[in-house]
Amino acid sequence: MQxxxxxxxxxxxxxxxxSTNGEAHIEVNSSVCSPEQFETxxxxxxxGTILERIDLEVENIxxxxxxxxxxxxxxxxxxxxxxxxxxxxxxxxxxDPAYNIVSPSPESVGERQSIRFS
Numbered sequence: 083m084q085x086x087x088x089x090x091x092x093x094x095x096x097x098x099x100x101s102t103n104g105e106a107h108i109e110v111n112s113s114v115c116s117p118e119q120f121e122t123x124x125x126x127x128x129x130g131t132i133l134e135r136i137d138l139e140v141e142n143i144x145x146x147x148x149x150x151x152x153x154x155x156x157x158x159x160x161x162x163x164x165x166x167x168x169x170x171x172x173x174x175x176x177x178d179p180a181y182n183i184v185s186p187s188p189e190s191v192g193e194r195q196s197i198r199f200s
Contacts, residue, residue, distance in 0.1 A: 084180040086114050090127055093181060097133055100186050106136055107184040109143035114180055117141055143182055149174035 084092075089110070097106055110120045117140035128134050145157035149167040157165070157176045167174040 084114070086120075086123070089114060089181050090120075090123055093124070093183065094128065094131075094133060096183055097136070097186075098131075102133075102136055102186050104135065104137055105139075106186065107139045107141075109141050109182040109184055111145075111178065111180050112142045113178075143179060145176050145178035147174050147176050 093108060108120070110117060114120075115123075120140045121138055124133075124138055124140075128136070146154060147157045147165055147167075148154050149170065149172060151167060151170040151172065153167050153169040153174065157178070163176055163178075164173050165176060166172075
């Protein structure tokens with residue numbers, strides 16, 4: 083799991099590259115920090131940057147069990163990265179990301195354009 087400082091830097095870099103239109107929705111793993119803590123730290127570290135006035139919405143992201151048979155459900159907090167699938171009995175992967183940028187989606191939003199003065 084990434085450390086909170088690294089997650090903040092990654093989120094700031096990703097949001098700096100994309101056109102946010104003043105809003106962003108982020109999901110953060112509860113094992114890293116609470117949404118309130120992330121919002122507070124994000125506000126502190128973005129002071130004086132282009133991200134300073136962004137309206138940030140932060141929620142928890144839950145680990146998810148996914149199996150090749152198509153089974154998907156929310157995983158329990160304590161896990162080893164895999165579990166036995168209740169549907170087919172095979173091993174199913176538990177995806178537990180540190181963070182996820184829900185919006186703006188980097189795939190659907192263009193990169194921020196730099197303005198150069200001659």
